[in-house]
Amino acid sequence: MTRAPQKRRLETRAKLLDVAATIVREQGYSGLRVEEVVARAGVAKGTLFSHFGDKDGLLAVLIGADVMRLLDEMETRAAPADADELAARLAPHIDYVAQDRVIFDLLLRYSGATTTPPDEVVTASFLRQVALLSDWIRPLQAAGKIRRDQPPELLAEGIQAFANHVLGLWFCREHDTVPPPAQALAPYLQAWLQPAP
Numbered sequence: 001m002t003r004a005p006q007k008r009r010l011e012t013r014a015k016l017l018d019v020a021a022t023i024v025r026e027q028g029y030s031g032l033r034v035e036e037v038v039a040r041a042g043v044a045k046g047t048l049f050s051h052f053g054d055k056d057g058l059l060a061v062l063i064g065a066d067v068m069r070l071l072d073e074m075e076t077r078a079a080p081a082d083a084d085e086l087a088a089r090l091a092p093h094i095d096y097v098a099q100d101r102v103i104f105d106l107l108l109r110y111s112g113a114t115t116t117p118p119d120e121v122v123t124a125s126f127l128r129q130v131a132l133l134s135d136w137i138r139p140l141q142a143a144g145k146i147r148r149d150q151p152p153e154l155l156a157e158g159i160q161a162f163a164n165h166v167l168g169l170w171f172c173r174e175h176d177t178v179p180p181p182a183q184a185l186a187p188y189l190q191a192w193l194q195p196a197p
Contacts, residue, residue: 012041067121086137098180104167107125
């Protein structure tokens, strides 16, 4: 049986997440402000900080949950038939990250790739994506549709690196001078996965 203080703490955490998700729907991730979250939730700033550490910790929970939902959807679909279809299957994830620089920055920062301590869910999402890509790559390799000279996990990590590359370019340049990231990813994947002659 859950003790009353634990139950209240869980309810408060859920309320903070619900309020933050509502603000994100209204204003985007960049529009999320701690002051607005605590005012709408009717709690003190210290309460939010005790649950999430800081605003980025709150964002990591929201974004990590969104990425996991995207991966859930990707896993329900059959394996792609070729490299182009593989790139197309990644489009919803790429489009999600490309919608707001805050998402891209936070995912990279909390993935374990920087000196920031990793977030468990964000790190798990990166590892889960590599596992999913590896599962998609194996039958394509067996059918001779993509290169076979490297293990699926290495090819999957390369796909992830190219995805981060095109997203980085998207946020570093004017949006009208580069193709959208999902479209920009396809040529990299074609070159990376092309079978040896």
